[in-house]
Amino acid sequence: MFDDNARLNAFSELVFGVFRLNGRITEWGDQFCAPLGLSTTRWQILGAIELARRPLTAPQIAYAMGLSRQAAQQQLNALLALGHVEKQANPLHERSHLYDITAQGKNLTAQAKALYAEYLNQAAAGLSDEQLALAQTLLASLSRNIEGIIRKENGKTDKGNIRMKPD
């Protein structure tokens, strides 16, 4: 009981840390994305496509970013109108198109990368490469675990489940 409580508190503090860091990153991202006409979310969407190194569907992007399917779709429509992404036919799905980043979009993410690379040393100060990787691994485990909880509790309503699993 006491040990469980300590574990619960440790978990709670970690949850708070995630919220706080999420807010800090968002604010920072909005700062260095502003001169590019991007928001943190739109920069992340472009980054998600680049990181995957292949075109993705809207639900896949929503999954990768922890957003609802509709929120990702809205931003994709906006990025499409701006010419930063383009639709491609999806051989595996007639209506669910693939979104790829355009040359114009790649140019933006390159600029963004340069802007925040300046601050990499400061942002990751005191953390080794191994610690960065370890933190990512731990967070990924938590994401998968919580995803399992959500799916178990989830009814049959349309809450952004995806048919095509990423990877």
Next chain:
Amino acid sequence: MFDDNARLNAFSELVFGVFRLNGRITEWGDQFCAPLGLSTTRWQILGAIELARRPLTAPQIAYAMGLSRQAAQQQLNALLALGHVEKQANPLHERSHLYDITAQGKNLTAQAKALYAEYLNQAAAGLSDEQLALAQTLLASLSRNIEGIIRKENGKTDKGNIRMKPD
């Protein structure tokens, strides 16, 4: 250059992981908070006060949660109207009141704790107590680092800076 690039990529993946986990936790929180009439954000605000073990001002809560000052204020006003928090005089600041959680609010957080404690084993599966604590420590370092960047870049506009430092 190559090493720097590897570090940049590791950092980028970690940032994505934070966004994803943030979304998962928010969705999960909205699920188990729904029967209590709470949202994840409001539950977090109540939790932030409890975790601090002392009343906090609105800007302090915003800081703790990675939200803007105004967003925290809005939720606090709502929680105040619902009777889950109460204002107290602040001996250190005439206008910036302290917000404390009420007995009614404590009752809610206790219920929420019970609801998500059920899933603690599943949510934190595969992670030791030490790993949970380590992850929290690493994220806290990143938050502090990025906060430094934001404050350096920040102009003089009112963007939710706080006068009274937490702790």
Next chain:
DNA sequence: TTCATTATGACAACTAACTGTCGTAATGAA
């Protein structure tokens, strides 16, 4: 093939969060 179930995109409505502004109070330096 048939049919029930679920996913997708579009749309609408609602809520949450951010940005900006203002009057006022607190701070800190001269």
Next chain:
DNA sequence: TTCATTACGACAGTTAGTTGTCATAATGAA
């Protein structure tokens, strides 16, 4: 004490994100 600077709460306006619904398509089992 004086005064310039900054933070606070309130308010308004805008944007982003969630929830819900619908028609349609994809899936999977009988």
